[in-house]
Every structure is written in C-alpha cells, then in structure tokens.
Amino acid sequence: MLVYKGNLGLIRIGFFDTPMKKVRSRTDFLGDKIGDARNIVSGGGVSLDKRFRNGIHYQSPTLENLTFDLHYSSNDATGSTVENENDAISTSVTYNASGLLVILAYERQNQLDDALGNAQAASTGVRLGARYKINDSWQVSGLVQQTKDFSGGDRDAWGLGVSYTLNAYDISTQYYRAGNGDSANSDADMIAFGVSRAMDKALSLYTAMAFTNNSEAAAFNIAAAGHGKRLTISPGADPFAFSVGAIYRF
Numbered sequence: 001m002l003v004y005k006g007n008l009g010l011i012r013i014g015f016f017d018t019p020m021k022k023v024r025s026r027t028d029f030l031g032d033k034i035g036d037a038r039n040i041v042s043g044g045g046v047s048l049d050k051r052f053r054n055g056i057h058y059q060s061p062t063l064e065n066l067t068f069d070l071h072y073s074s075n076d077a078t079g080s081t082v083e084n085e086n087d088a089i090s091t092s093v094t095y096n097a098s099g100l101l102v103i104l105a106y107e108r109q110n111q112l113d114d115a116l117g118n119a120q121a122a123s124t125g126v127r128l129g130a131r132y133k134i135n136d137s138w139q140v141s142g143l144v145q146q147t148k149d150f151s152g153g154d155r156d157a158w159g160l161g162v163s164y165t166l167n168a169y170d171i172s173t174q175y176y177r178a179g180n181g182d183s184a185n186s187d188a189d190m191i192a193f194g195v196s197r198a199m200d201k202a203l204s205l206y207t208a209m210a211f212t213n214n215s216e217a218a219a220f221n222i223a224a225a226g227h228g229k230r231l232t233i234s235p236g237a238d239p240f241a242f243s244v245g246a247i248y249r250f
Helices: 019-025
Strands: 002-006 009-017 051-059 066-073 088-097 100-109 123-133 138-150 153-166 169-178 188-198 203-214 240-248
Touching: 009 019, 019 066, 019 088, 019 100, 019 123
Parallel strands: none
Antiparallel strands: 002 009, 009 051, 051 066, 066 088, 088 100, 100 123, 123 138, 138 153, 153 169, 169 188, 188 203, 203 240
C-alpha cells in the first residue's frame, strides 16, 4: 500500500477497507466476535463490508468537524484486465465532535455482463451510522441501511447497540434486523451480548453470545464475518452460539 499525507488530505493506493465498511466497523460494539453486525447487514446476498482491490482512496482534511472520503476501484477482482466493467466507488461524509460520530456513506459496485452477454444492474447501498459517547461509561450506536440489486434483491436493515464500561470491563449488547429481500419470509433478527476485560494494554479476554431468528426462507448467520469459525445455516434455522477468546495486540 502506498500512502501520501499532506495539507490537502490523505491519498492511499492499494487494498484496504472502504468508507462504507467503516460505517459498520465504527458503530459495531461486537465487531470481529460472535454477533458481529455483518451477520445481518452483509447477509442475505448483500456485500457492503469490503476491501476494494486496485483501489485509490482520498480523504479530505477535517473542516468544521466534517471529513470527506472517496474510494475508487478500477477493477475489484484478482488478476489483470483490459476492461473495468466491474469498477466500484465508495464515498462517505463523517461528522465527529463532542462525543458524537455520524457517518453517511454511498457505494456502487458495477457488475460484469452475464454468460449470455446481458448487462447486469449495478449493486448499490446507502448506510447511515451514528455512535454517541454519553459519558465515560455509556455509549450508544445505531445504523440504518438500504441496498438494491444485490443477489438477494432489494433489502433494508437496521440495528441498535449499547455499551457500558465498568473499570476494566466493557459490557455490550446489540440488536440488528434485516427486512425481506425479493423473496417473502426472508427477514431475520439477531441479538448479541458480550463482555470483555482488558488485562493490560495488549491483552484482553472476552466472551460473547448471539442468537439469530430466521424466517422460513432466510439463512442469516451469527458467525459469518470477522470470526474464525463459520457456521453453515439452512433456510429457516435459528442459530445460537457462545464464544470465549482472547485478543493480543502487538
């Protein structure tokens, strides 16, 4: 990855998270654990929590607590190409001041023609996420999302979270819901709860649990992203998981 930072902002070239993905990661109290919000907001055929390949990213300087991000991929696939029909763009505006973080993002993923040469509609998504630090102990977060023309069809999703810090402990819970896609009875709800304890600056221990309630045609997960062990979910199944682990930051 190549990086340049100056008075006019930041420019990066390479393979890294999109502005759209950061909306979720900065409002997800159980990120990379059982109950990660991606189980819902990037489930059901939706794919918005990506790293763009062959990408160039510009981030503006912060002005009046506002920051603008623009991320473009000329070809979001492995290998080389002489065309860029599957290029993609992800952009966001961020407000961050006085304990309040608000991010609005838009992403468009253009698609290659199908096997018969028919043009495919671009997949698009909009996310609005917010996190508010009430005091040194309490934080709340929320996210709403609208997607169109992904493999599961058009779908809305939203979620809420609460986190409480008590000495070295962080206690968090969140609820996320995905509405129906193109198929009836394809909606789902997920609730998750987790506790982590900082042992020192590098090491923390955690436990988490999550439950997803799938409708008859839905197969949303509870461990599909950011977690080492993934489950295979049959349509209509209601998965539950409990996890214990440790995180060491080098």
